[in-house]
Amino acid sequence: MNADEEKQVASDAAADVVHEGMRVGLGTGSTVACLLTSLARRALDVRYVATSLQTEVAARRLGLKVLPFDTFDELDVALDGADQIASNGWLMKGGGGAHLRERIVAGATRRFIVIADSSKLVSALRSPVPLELRAFGLQATLRQLGAVRLRAVGPSPDGGVIADYYGEIGEPDELARYLASVPGVAAHGLFAPTSVSERFVATGRTVARSNHGGMR
Numbered sequence: 001m002n003a004d005e006e007k008q009v010a011s012d013a014a015a016d017v018v019h020e021g022m023r024v025g026l027g028t029g030s031t032v033a034c035l036l037t038s039l040a041r042r043a044l045d046v047r048y049v050a051t052s053l054q055t056e057v058a059a060r061r062l063g064l065k066v067l068p069f070d071t072f073d074e075l076d077v078a079l080d081g082a083d084q085i086a087s088n089g090w091l092m093k094g095g096g097g098a099h100l101r102e103r104i105v106a107g108a109t110r111r112f113i114v115i116a117d118s119s120k121l122v123s124a125l126r127s128p129v130p131l132e133l134r135a136f137g138l139q140a141t142l143r144q145l146g147a148v149r150l151r152a153v154g155p156s157p158d159g160g161v162i163a164d165y166y167g168e169i170g171e172p173d174e175l176a177r178y179l180a181s182v183p184g185v186a187a188h189g190l191f192a193p194t195s196v197s198e199r200f201v202a203t204g205r206t207v208a209r210s211n212h213g214g215m216r
Contacts, residue, residue: 004117006117006118006119006204007030007031007034007117008034008038009202009204009205010031010115010116010201010202010207011031011034011115012038013202014035014200015035015039015042017077017079017113018042018044018046018077020044020045020046021045022046022047022076022077023048023049023075024048024075024078025048025049025051025075025078025080025106025109026048026049026059026066026078027051027055027078027079027080027098027105028051028054028055028098028101028102029080029081029095030081031115032055032079032080032081032096032115035079035081035115036055039059039062040062045065047065047071048064048066049066049068049071049072050066051080051098051101051102051105051157052096052097052098052101053157069104069105073108074108076109076110077109077110077112077113078105078108078113079114079115080102080105080114080115081093081096081114081115081116082116082191083130084120084122084125085114085120085121085122085199086124086172088172089192089193090190091114091190091193091195091196092130092189092190093191094130094131094188094189095130097130097132097154097156097162099132099156099187099189100132100158100160100186101156101158103187106195111198112195112197113198113200114200115200115201116199117201118201118202118203120201125169125172125190126169127164127165127166127169128149129164129165129169129179129190130162130164130188130189131163131165131179131187131188132156132161132162132185132186133161133186134161134183134184134185135160135161137184141183141184144184145165145167145179145182147165147166147167148163148165149164150162151163151164158186165179165188172190172192173192175190176188176192197211
């Protein structure tokens with residue numbers, strides 16, 4: 001099976017955790033596009049929150065009920081893809097350019113589930129690390145960060161500048177703390193193992209589920 005087929009297999013499995021009456025967060029990217037198809041097929045009465053206009057439009061076209069995030073103060077479950085999943089449990093996300101919203105949604109849910117195909121499995125995270133930067137003082141932020149390139153894309157859903165950090169990752173927890181400490185960084189793409197409830201990774205037609213805990 002190719003990567004797109006595996007994404008659909010993983011999405012079908014993850015969609016089964018969604019039940020009637022839930023409040024569900026939706027991430028952004030190609031894997032979430034597969035997930036939307038799986039969710040629409042189930043035809044449940046569920047209220048969704050989207051992390052980007054791209055996801056919101058696609059979800060509504062499929063008949064899913066998408067509401068503003070300020071409608072809720074907590075979500076029952078959030079589902080999103082990943083760019084890399086390391087063997088030590090660290091994730092890299094942000095290829096879809098909605099870093100800050102994805103992080104906010106992940107932090108506001110009782111259960112954060114990441115969906116991926118087998119190509120996303122790596123022994124250790126590799127550069128570049130996706131970043132969302134504040135537009136204000138951008139040149140000063142770039143000077144402080146050093147090995148960063150701006151992405152040739154539009155702004156994030158909140159007007160942030162999308163970029164990528166090409167420096168050495170080393171210990172992901174140390175780099176995550178450093179990036180979070182730079183005032184002009186709105187969000188970065190490193191997610192600790194404890195920030196994710198479960199991972200659904202498809203290899204062929206088999207979906208492996210792993211749980212590293214950490215969510216309330």
